[in-house]
Amino acid sequence: MYRLFYVSTANPGVTNETLEQITENSRKNNIEKKISGVLAFNGFNFAQVLEGEEKDVLELYETIRQDDRHSGVILISQKPVDKRVYDSWGLERSDSYDFDELVKTMAL
Template sequence: MYRLVYVSRATEHLGDADIENILNVSQSNNDERYITGFLAHNGRAFMQALEGQRDEVLDIYSRIENDDRHFGVTQIIGEPIETRAFPDWSMNYHRVDDDEGSSTMVVRKDDSVDTLLNPSMPRDLLYMFSKFIRMR
């Protein structure tokens, strides 16, 4: 098992319909490959975690790097793991809705929002995502 986390900057013209498309395609592809993960958008940038078999995760990341809906894709974590931080999520999404920090967790399909605070989730990963979401 392997976990990869990256950050990137959204293009200026990226809208809600684009993000919905990203989530739908990601969820479909991830279900087929048993990739789990989490995507956060703080209004300007993305942070995403992908978990699964190393070759599958790296293949998806290669396609992500070439996606023209964002730029400056930078891997910040690439590590072997024993357990998934997001074991029940094919791809869930958290977005910051306004400058005051209001935000929305968008749960996909039958995924459980409770797994965000999975007791076995690495605290550094939780800390990193929570800090990212607060950045404006």
């Protein structure tokens, strides 16, 4: 099991509606790949934790990195872990305006 955390900057034109579309579509994809995680958006920046098999997580991260709805993607931390923090596959949405909660997750 592997966990990864990145932050990025939303490109102009990204709204809460874009976020809805991303989470809706990601939920399906992530369930298929047995990936769990959380995506937070504060109006300017994204922060996301992804967990699953290392290969799947890194592959998805590569795809996400190239998404033109955001830029300046910074990989904050990645590591092998014993178990998931987000226990249902898919993608949760965090409405938290700061990213503390996700940062704490990486320490587990």
